[in-house]
């Protein structure tokens with residue numbers, strides 16, 4: 001793709017993930033505009049040549065592709081259909097890519113409303129952590145019509161390493177819920193294993209190194225066990241956001257008849273972390289709950 005043929009991309013939401021995605025799109029040579037609700041997240045994007053605009057509507061009016069990465073379902077609804085939202089500015093033939101993790105059923109409703117004004121929609125939630133967003137190594141889970149997904153692909157390839165088209169609109173979000181359920185079990189398992197190592201008098205760092213070549217290896221063990229051992233949980237991925245994702249997964253489970261006892265337990269422990277002031281800790285703070293149940297930090 002030549003510099004001239006690259007679509008104009010507008011990014012909405014310059015938080016941990018969206019800020020890193022926007023920076024990678026600018027570095028990859030896409031003509032870039034960006035909007036963030038709260039001022040003060042824009043200096044890196046401006047330094048990379050991106051333009052900061054006043055509203056989502058203004059951003060959509062000049063973009064071929066709008067990429068959204070905000071927190072939750074009502075937030076996506078608000079930037080799409082609220083006052084001065086994307087729908088108020090988007091032109092027929094443009095495309096919205098939603099990289100937020102939100103509810104699949106709401107995603108289908110949003111896509112249908114945009115389709116009525118000739119705007120395409122692709123859901124493209126991501127996994128791979130803040131590191132993956134910074135290094136453009138995310139795994140991207142995509143739902144949408146094949147032609148829309150192909151239009152989105154060059155943009156997604158600039159922010160991630162694997163782009164998997166899983167089905168129609170909403171399929172990406174459904175697959176992301178699966179990912180979050182698996183993560184819940186992995187974080188809890190690593191936290192429990194490390195607490196057992198500590199309580200048993202083992203050298204936990206030596207244990208982590210020894211296990212890393214075996215069947216218990218995982219991204220969480222490799223990247224988050226250090227935080228769990230230090231009992232210090234810098235971001236990352238906020239506990240409150242994972243709790244939001246488990247809410248989506250447990251709703252899907254109720255509707256489909258799946259039974260998810262570990263996800264339900266993780267959601268309860270995370271609700272406890274939120275209630276005790278740890279909503280903005282990294283999700284590895286699940287270990288805080290397990291450590292505390294074992295009396296480690298009394």
Ligand code: NAP
Nearest residue numbers: 013014015016017037038070071075100101129130236237
């Ligand atoms: P974050 O750092 O908290 O950033 C959230 C962004 O959403 C901010 O730009 C925030 O704007 C914006 N926002 C929230 N509500 C809004 C609203 N009503 N209107 C307009 N903007 C709004 O979160 P994040 O970690 O980047 O996560 C973003 C999405 O990616 C979430 O859906 C999350 O589940 C998903 N995700 C995160 C990770 C991760 O490791 N962090 C990994 C995979 C997926 P303000 O600056 O104004 O608050």
